[in-house]
Every structure is written in C-alpha cells, then in structure tokens.
Amino acid sequence: MAHIVVMGAGLGGMPAAYDLKSHLGKKHDITLINPSEDFQFTPSNPWVVVGWRKPSEVLVPIRKYVERRGIKFIAQSVSAIDAKGNKLTLDDGATIDYDYLIIATGPKLAFDEIPGTGPSANTHSVCSTPHSQAAAQAYEKFLENPGPIVIGAAQGASCFGPAYEFAMIVEADLRKRKIRDQVPMTFVTSEPYIGHMGLGGVGDSKSLLESEMRQRHIKWVTNAKILEATDSTVKIAEHNDAGEVIKEQELESKFSLFIPAFKGVDAVANVEGLCNPRGFVLIDDHQRNPTYPNIYSAGVCVAIPPVEATPVPTGAPKTGYMIESMVTAIVENIAEELEGKEPSHKATWNALCLADLGDDGVAFVALPQIPPRNVTWAKKGKWVHLAKIAFEKYFMRKMRTGRTEPIYEKYVLKAMGIIRLKPGK
Template sequence: NNKLELANGDTVEYDYLLIATGPKLYFAELEGSGPEGHSHSVCSINHAETFWGQYQKLIEKGSGTILVGAAPFASCFGPAYEFAFILDTDLRKRRIRDKFHIKFVSSEPYIGHLGLGGVGDSKGMLESEMRSRHIPWVINAKTTKFEANKCFVDVMNDKGELVESQEIDFDMAMMLPAFFGVDAVTAVEGLCNPRGFVMVDEHQRNPTYKNIYSAGVCIAIPPVEATPVATGAPKTGYMIESMVTAAVHNIHAELLGKEPEEQGTWAALCLADMGDTGAAFLAIPQIPPRNVAWFKKGKWVHLAKIAFEKYFIRKMKKGSSEPFYEKTMLKMMGLTRLKD
C-alpha cells in the first residue's frame, strides 16, 4: 500500500522509498558478546564512551590484556585494525605499553583481507605493522562465546575444518559484531535476503518492489569470496555515496517517466588512522576484479584522516554532499560516483 507504519502508530505514504537504515548490531548471534555481555563495541558513540570509561579503569590498574577483533559474519574489519593500532599508540604515549598485551582475533582468512580479498599489498603491510607493534593475531577465528574475561574461539584451517579450540583470557575486549537487517525492514516479505539485507539490482532498486530503492550498509552484497569462517563485504563511505547518487538519479528519472539507467561505481577510497601513522587504500571498484588497487602507508595518512573528518563534518552541516572542487580532485584520481 506504499505506506510506512511508524512506532507511534502514525503512517506515512510514499510514491518512492529510499531505505538507508544502516544495520542492526547483531550481538545476539554471538553468546555473551556486546555491551550487555562481556565485550565492547565502537559501533556507536555510546558504545565507544562505555569502552573509554572502562579503559580508564584498566589504565589505573596498571596492566592487563586487551582483546580486539571481528566476529564471524562481520563485514567491517577496518575499524578493528584502527582500534588496535590506536590503542597501541596511546599506551606507548603513556609509556606503559610494556605493561599491556594486545591480541587480535579475526574471522578473516589472513591479516589484511578486510572482507575484500585484500587491496594491493594490504596483507604484507598490515602483517608488518602488527609485528612491529607486538600484536599477535589469530585468523580464521570462529569466535563462539564470551564469558567474563574469557573468549572462546574455534580456529579453522583453509578447508573450514577445526584445527583447535582456544580460550583467550582478557581484561577488556572490543569485538566488532556481525550486522543484520533492522527489524522493520526484515519484516517485509520479498524485500530482504535471509540476513535481513535489502536486495537491490544494479540501479539500487529492489527487484520485488520497484518503487523501493536502498543504499548503504543495509543492502545485500554477496561476499567477495568463500572463506573458511564467514565474512561479509564492507560498504565503505565513498562506495555508499555512489549508491545514493545512483538511487537519487534513478528516482528522478522515474518521476520524469523514464527507466532507471544510472549505476554507482561502488569504488572505495579509505583512510585508516593508526594513531601516529596511517594507511590509505583505493579500490576501483571495491569488489574485485578491479581496475585500480593500491595501498599506501605513512604519517601523512594520519594527518589526512584528521583533516578529512573535519572537512566531511563541515560539508554535511552545509548540506553540500559533493562540492565541485572535491568532484574535480577525485575525478583526477579516476574516482567518480556514477559509471560512464
């Protein structure tokens, strides 16, 4: 009936709908995880502030083990790496790094996979960074349960067979959860895949409901490749901007009586902050095979990330999603939001 039912009982009618809800943080899939359990998250401001408060108490204690990682079915791995490296940098600045152990546990098949099958030499660069910062890792890790100060992990081989089960003790843990579709969206028959993500075609339009478009983390994208432990494909900032641009152009076309034609490039340009250095990667498109794939590391990325955050917030406040100078600069790099 082209209506939205709101929580307060009101209804909103629509001709076209663009779903960009983001995901539900699916802590329920991993027993004992999440802010209501025995692990932390940095997926919201409240979660990050809760971790910060507990982190201050651990600093006062003077020593401990901090577990950082990503759960099975997670798709956003970059923040886990950023978190581990920034944590290491902060402890070194406080001159107490020697009192703390940081352990990294990930469902990725190798360090630097990132849910993307790697980008450039992300594997070698991130492994080197982990070694230089004395952060041991466990990959192909199927985390099964959290208890107080304990994480249970099944380590798989490349064939998905169990190699060993580990119990990892920790004082604090930050585990990025799997994502799932939000309840209001998953309740609509024929709209979503089994994990609640909205199915879309190349024009960001749902195949079942032709006047519903979707963009962002809430859409269904198949994994880049099969992995021993389930991983998802990330939806990064510029990639999402290209989705929204395509969706808006196509809705406009339909309003003019035309068929949707525009497709987003789904390209990725990411800056990862490591506390005192950083890593940048460019993937065009984000999903392989790619026309462009490079990965660079240096202190300039740390500074660029700070500058970009300030710039991005400012342009959002001004309501200008793509200023001409940004569009021109990115085009010189081969980045455009829409396919030619």
C-alpha cells in the same frame, strides 16, 4: 508532487536527503526519519574510546540543519513497512505515506549470535557513538589496572577496517601513556589472513598490515570464530583452510572489543520479498528493489555477496565511497522517474578506506571493490592519519551546511591523486 521518505540519517541517509532537496527543490517533499536526533560520524568512533575525541565532536544535531533546508525530520524508529501500501508505521503508532522510499538504516548488530558479546554483555563496540562512549568509560577503568586486550572481528563480520584501526589506535595510546609494556594485545579475526579486509586483499595489504602488527607487538589469530566472551576471557576456535577446527583456546582479556556480524533491522527484514535471509535489501543495478521498484536502498543495509568464499564466513564491506556512489545513483534515478523516464544511473561501487593507525595510517583503494579491478592500491604514511582528520572536519561541515557534491570524489580522491592513477601504476 511526490513524497520521498529516507529511512536512516547516517553516512548514506543524511546526504541522500540533502541531495534530493537540492536536486528536486520545492516541487517534491522530502522526509528524513532516524531513531535519534543526531547524525553520528562513525569513522571517528575509535578515537572517542581512547579520549581523542569527545562524543559531542562526532555528532551533528540533525533537525536544525535539515529543516532549514525544507526537509521534514522525524526522530523515531520505523516499526513496520507496508511495502504494498506505500506506508510506514512509526514507534508511536503514527503512519507516513510515501511515493518513494530510500532505506539507508545501516545494520542491526548481531551480538546475540555469540554468547557474551556486545555492550550489554562482556565486549565493547565502536559501531555507534553511544557504544563508543560506553567503551570509553570502560577503557578509563582499564587504564587504572591494565592487562591483556583482545580486539577483532567476529565470524560473519563485513567491516574489518575499524577493528584494525582500533587495535592500532589503542596501541599508540598505550605507548603515549607509557604503559604499553603492561598490555599484551591479540587481534582475532574471521579473515583467512591479515589484510584480507573482506575484499580478498587490496594491493599489498597482507604484508603491510602484518608488518604493522609485528612492529607493534600485536599477536594475531586468523580463520577464527569467537565462541564466547566472559568478563575476563575470550574463547575462540581456530580453523584450517578447509574450515575445520584445528585449535580452541581461551584468551585472557581485561578489555575486549569486536566488530560483530550485521543483519537487517527488524522493520526492513520483516517485509516479504524485500530482503535476503539476513535481512539485507535486495537491489537491482539501479539500487531499486526488484519486488517493490519504488523502494531504493543504499549503504550497509544493501545485500552484497561476499567477494570470495572463506573458511570462516566473512562479508563484503560497504565503504563510505561506495555508499556515496549508491546515494548519487539513487537521487539521479528518482529524478528520472519523476520526469517519466526509466532509471539509468548505476553506482560505481568503488572501495576507498583511510585507516588511521594512531600515529600514521594506511590508505586502501579498490576500483571497483569486487575483483577483477582496474586499480588496486595500498600506501602507508603519516599523511593518511592527517588526511583522515582533515576529512572528518570536512564531512562534518558538509552535514551542517548540506551535501551538494560527492564528498569522497571531490575531497579524498582528488587530494590523494588516485583519480589520475592508471591501472598498474
């Protein structure tokens, strides 16, 4: 009997635990470890900030749902990994032995790399539900005395979709409240152009998102580095295509929110031979670490090189559909290893993003994510907004009842008809 430990209970970790138990049954033990008691559906966090969702509506209590399926759950952080000894140390000093380890921790948020940024300083975040809850309180206070807003993605960021979503959602919310005319909005991003998304663009994403920004009277600054944030300003440096600073400016802001750069969490980053310099887990084609082949990894914590070099550093996103394909490959590969076979499954690494724009939305599909692609597709419409709401409910239900099938493959792609698309159509 093997003991398989999953670190992290997010979009990758919790489905991985469900799939392992479903696939392996009672023959092997599964333990899920997560710092908090709740699964967070992070794609809904922008809605939490503007009050369209309560925090409780985007959280699922983990313990009662996984334990009823025979999965052990530990609500603690891992303080250290002994990769050679196949052992984890928890915050309370207890140790856990494993035969296989799946690292799905998500990232450490690198707010410390830019002075004044982060929820403990002068800017807000939608990277976790507690961050979004704190931002919601600040947003309520902002509404009492509205003024300029600055939203965007910092240098080194690799998750641009939530920044665009949040900007558009706030703009729509302000219109509903009849105070949009009191709030100048600026979008600041490290991308070389609007709609780059860390993917080199998807379909006509550049003109599509630029059109949305113009229609909504949102100004933008690209090729930008955030230098510092105070409680009333954001200092930025704009660069040319050669990466040279061409302009520095200080933007007035009464409410600022940025997607930060990511790093690996400390316990993972500290293991010699496991990670790249940023602390992301190195993997082979089968999601295994080359140095420690009984360690697998999926999600944002995986090392993926940028799609292309940009004047200001940008990273490659790890979307939900990509993460799902990583999890599926890992489960199949561990099952093969337990049968004495060599792992043979590879993740597809396709990108799918349903970006809610408040009262409509944009769907982006890149198959595969890294160019050249078989399918590159972007469409706008209110149906995307409605599809994201429906998908939220479906995903949350699956986290309560157990994921036994690929959620994105079954629900989103089939609903959108993307599977039937041919290249160029």
